[in-house]
Amino acid sequence: MSSASFPYRILVVEDDPALREVARHMLESKGYEVLGAEDGFQGLAALKRSLPDVIISDLRMPNMNGFEFLSVVRRRFPSIPVIVISGEFTGLTVPESVLADAFFPKGQYKPQDLFAKIEDFLCELPTRPKVGKPQKAAVWVKNSNEAVVVTCTDCLRTFPVTSPPKGVNEVECDFCSCTIRFEIVGALLSPLDTSRIS
Incomplete structure (x- = not known):
């Protein structure tokens, strides 16, 4: 051991x-x-x-x-x-x-x-074999301002992305300029439309 x-x-x-x-x-x-x-x-x-x-x-x-x-x-x-x-x-x-x-x-x-x-x-x-990496590994969560907070998988710092569309998105990290891919799988709720679920 x-x-x-x-x-x-x-x-x-x-x-x-x-x-x-x-x-x-x-x-x-x-x-x-x-x-x-x-x-x-x-x-x-x-x-x-x-x-x-x-x-x-x-x-x-x-x-x-x-x-x-x-x-x-x-x-x-x-x-x-x-x-x-x-x-x-x-x-x-x-x-x-x-x-x-x-x-x-x-x-x-x-x-x-x-x-x-x-x-x-x-x-x-x-x-130990290297297990497969996800293709879209960035993390996002919706906050109260309808923004998405993305965690950069390279420098591990978070930054907001305002109103990304549904589907695969690419953004540049605010800190290290890496390209980050993430996917929105449901529609974000807009302030005028609360009938949809994200």
């Missing part, structure tokens, strides 16, 4: 401080170095400082949720294995909408199963 001189590093992204602390103690007891983050933004900041060997993430979090965070992770760091632990879904298979390599329903799994999955991923690390 890990040696005393070079422990494997695991990033835990969880907004509940108590659960984050429990995860830290459990993983440290197995010899792992543990980094913590309370949401996706902090998780991305942690990735910029030091890449982990495995990521464990929740899905429902404030600021940047797990779906958004994992979209960026899959695009920027496709070779890092990701485990999702969440109450959003049930069962042990990875839900189709979750960009992860393994899934555990929160409160319904045994720690030894989690440790075994981590071990499996660590054994694969030298030969």
